[in-house]
Amino acid sequence: MSKMLTRDLSVTVLGNTGAGKTTLVHRLKGEDVEDISPTTSIEVHQKTIRLKSQSFKPTLSLERYRSYRVRAIDCPGDMSLWPYWKKALADYNTNGIIFLIDPTQDSKVQIDALTQVSNYYLMTLDDDVVRAERKARKVKAIFFLVVNKIDLIGNSKGNADELIKEKYQTAWNHLKERYPSSGHYWEAISAIDETEQMFDTIDGIFETIKREIYGE
Ligand SMILES: Nc1nc2c(ncn2[C@@H]2O[C@H](COP(=O)(O)OP(=O)(O)OP(=O)(O)O)[C@@H](O)[C@H]2O)c(=O)[nH]1
Numbered sequence: 001m002s003k004m005l006t007r008d009l010s011v012t013v014l015g016n017t018g019a020g021k022t023t024l025v026h027r028l029k030g031e032d033v034e035d036i037s038p039t040t041s042i043e044v045h046q047k048t049i050r051l052k053s054q055s056f057k058p059t060l061s062l063e064r065y066r067s068y069r070v071r072a073i074d075c076p077g078d079m080s081l082w083p084y085w086k087k088a089l090a091d092y093n094t095n096g097i098i099f100l101i102d103p104t105q106d107s108k109v110q111i112d113a114l115t116q117v118s119n120y121y122l123m124t125l126d127d128d129v130v131r132a133e134r135k136a137r138k139v140k141a142i143f144f145l146v147v148n149k150i151d152l153i154g155n156s157k158g159n160a161d162e163l164i165k166e167k168y169q170t171a172w173n174h175l176k177e178r179y180p181s182s183g184h185y186w187e188a189i190s191a192i193d194e195t196e197q198m199f200d201t202i203d204g205i206f207e208t209i210k211r212e213i214y215g216e
């Protein structure tokens with residue numbers, strides 16, 4: 001496969017401890033999700049993938065033959081280790097930020113975590129807060145809110161939507177207002193499931209990121 005045909009997609013995966021970040025990253029790589037222990041440092045994962053949409057492209061289209069090199073930066077979620085998030089965001093400067101929500105965990109700490117993501121990302125833009133806020137209005141980042149473990153809330157995307165509206169809307173809106181030029185999306189998944197639908201959801205996330213970066 002020629003280099004010209006390879007494109008990069010990268011994400012930083014954030015969220016409170018136990019939300020399922022490492023499980024999701026393992027799924028992305030097609031690996032087992034048993035025996036995963038809490039993450040204690042920044043871990044870089046890489047996998048070359050093909051997106052589902054590529055197989056529907058005409059045989060003469062270049063897009064059909066591309067490879068996507070996906071890089072996922074898996075971070076520790078324990079609150080004492082949140083400062084790593086700032087380092088990960090600054091060092092890897094990924095295309096997207098995936099923020100995982102665990103519907104079975106206390107929302108307060110997870111709202112704090114989401115707010116912290118917004119603040120840490122801001123710090124990567126400029127040391128001066130006023131200048132950083134100004135840059136934030138123009139920056140083209142991609143923020144993906146992902147409600148994980150929907151197997152525990154009736155496997156319903158509607159229930160996930162309700163949870164976001166009920167508990168996370170204020171923090172999510174603040175983030176959107178701070179980064180109005182960025183992409184804001186949300187999804188629901190059960191990373192522990194090994195179903196076609198789970199893999200489709202992951203594919204859909206990267207399809208969205210790809211469209212944001214490279215266009216159709
Ligand atoms: N029921 C259910 N459990 C899940 C799901 N995804 C992950 N888990 C479980 O949640 C626990 C924590 O998963 P991890 O992937 O280690 O979570 P993490 O966010 O990486 O945690 P830290 O590394 O501590 O930040 C594990 O026992 C997983 O098996 C899911 O979709 N449904």
Ligand SMILES: [Mg+2]
Pocket residue numbers: 021022023037038039074075076077
């Ligand atoms: Mg982990």
